[in-house]
Amino acid sequence: MPVFSLDPVQTAWCAELRTLAAQRLRPLAEKGESGRVNRPLVEELGRLGLLDRLFTAGALELCLLRESLAHGCTEAETALALQGLGTSPLVQAGTEAQRGRWLPDVAAGRAVAAFALSEPDAGSDAAALALKAVPDDRGWRLSGEKRWISNAPEADFYTVFARTTGGAGARGVTAFLVPADRPGLAGSALEMLSPHPIGALTFDDVPVTADDVLGEPDRGFRVAMNTLNRFRPSVGAFAVGMAQAALDATLTHTSSRRAFGGPLADLQSVSHRVAEMATRTEAARLLVYTAASAYDAGAADVPKRSAMAKLLATETAQYVVDSAVQLHGARALQRGHLLEHLYREVRAPRIYEGATEVQRTIIAKELYAEERHPEETPA
Numbered sequence: 001m002p003v004f005s006l007d008p009v010q011t012a013w014c015a016e017l018r019t020l021a022a023q024r025l026r027p028l029a030e031k032g033e034s035g036r037v038n039r040p041l042v043e044e045l046g047r048l049g050l051l052d053r054l055f056t057a058g059a060l061e062l063c064l065l066r067e068s069l070a071h072g073c074t075e076a077e078t079a080l081a082l083q084g085l086g087t088s089p090l091v092q093a094g095t096e097a098q099r100g101r102w103l104p105d106v107a108a109g110r111a112v113a114a115f116a117l118s119e120p121d122a123g124s125d126a127a128a129l130a131l132k133a134v135p136d137d138r139g140w141r142l143s144g145e146k147r148w149i150s151n152a153p154e155a156d157f158y159t160v161f162a163r164t165t166g167g168a169g170a171r172g173v174t175a176f177l178v179p180a181d182r183p184g185l186a187g188s189a190l191e192m193l194s195p196h197p198i199g200a201l202t203f204d205d206v207p208v209t210a211d212d213v214l215g216e217p218d219r220g221f222r223v224a225m226n227t228l229n230r231f232r233p234s235v236g237a238f239a240v241g242m243a244q245a246a247l248d249a250t251l252t253h254t255s256s257r258r259a260f261g262g263p264l265a266d267l268q269s270v271s272h273r274v275a276e277m278a279t280r281t282e283a284a285r286l287l288v289y290t291a292a293s294a295y296d297a298g299a300a301d302v303p304k305r306s307a308m309a310k311l312l313a314t315e316t317a318q319y320v321v322d323s324a325v326q327l328h329g330a331r332a333l334q335r336g337h338l339l340e341h342l343y344r345e346v347r348a349p350r351i352y353e354g355a356t357e358v359q360r361t362i363i364a365k366e367l368y369a370e371e372r373h374p375e376e377t378p379a
């Protein structure tokens, strides 16, 4: 059996992306304001053709893109991923007119997108969302609140999931494309541990019509879930990119830092920790690639594989970054150090797009379904 590996074209592309991230995107990220949308960075991602690629990339390609950018510039990775998340409902379910209006601007980095699903009382349990869409003579009026929305309140448009049928759970939700300048839409920024642009939105009778619906009324929850399913393995890829950056820094540091008459690497507890970091990172990477390849192949066990990949990779990255901090000592905690930055960045992915516990629930549900119906289980 051949050893699993990327082909030479994929390997070369990843190397090229890592160089771009470190040399062209990192300086732009450093000029940005923490917690704000960095428009010059988004425009550069557009100029490099990477946003355009988001629309056509398969799941594996998306993972390679996210992992490679994260290695050298987490801000660029996040800016790219958020354009993908906010635009995916439009790509999936938008009309010609909606796509024609927004996709060229998103691809060029001129328009910033956001995906607005979460609310103060509906996070993991997204089907409990309560933002109301009340019918009127021209369409609907949206009223309520969204919270923890990346790119809010600075985005140019939002894909908003609203309740069109009360008491129907996931079956009563409609996806709307809401331009930021609609009357009644307002927002405020939220300051997070990581330098992540994020905010809250308030909807005060915001008018929307049938032309703003993405897909069909009452079928919007599927649009949200399809988006999250496509992105789930790639959240793992983001985590793997951060873990690899932390591991690389640790190899360099422990080879040169001297203590007790030699480099730190000569201490067995140090080198064994590095070995563990590398082994876990590689295991996470392979699980991410396999889940993404399964998605691209249309395999039946994608939900289980994607959940395993997201779970293992985000938890692994936390372990690896924390270990890297430990092995660097005090310097890792100084404001501005790569590891101080990664330590703040690595925490959120264990919570968003399905918290670790939610991934375990998905995995267990799939395992027991396979147990009950072995005839439907993929070989």
Ligand SMILES: Cc1cc2nc3c(=O)[nH]c(=O)nc-3n(C[C@H](O)[C@H](O)[C@H](O)COP(=O)(O)OP(=O)(O)OC[C@H]3O[C@@H](n4cnc5c(N)ncnc54)[C@H](O)[C@@H]3O)c2cc1C
Pocket: 114, 115, 116, 117, 118, 120, 122, 123, 124, 125, 147, 148, 149, 150, 151, 192, 196, 198, 348, 351, 352, 353, 354, 355, 357, 358, 361
């Ligand atoms: C940096 C960041 C960016 C985000 N960007 C967006 C965005 O762009 N758009 C958007 O819509 N949302 C976004 N979110 C929100 C994110 O999707 C929610 O935070 C997430 O769904 C969890 O919801 P919650 O925070 O309300 O936690 P809760 O749902 O209250 O859960 C809290 C904790 O309870 C436990 N828990 C919850 N459910 C279960 C379960 N079924 N079984 C076991 N344990 C469970 C978990 O430990 C979980 O972390 C973002 C969040 C962060 C941190």
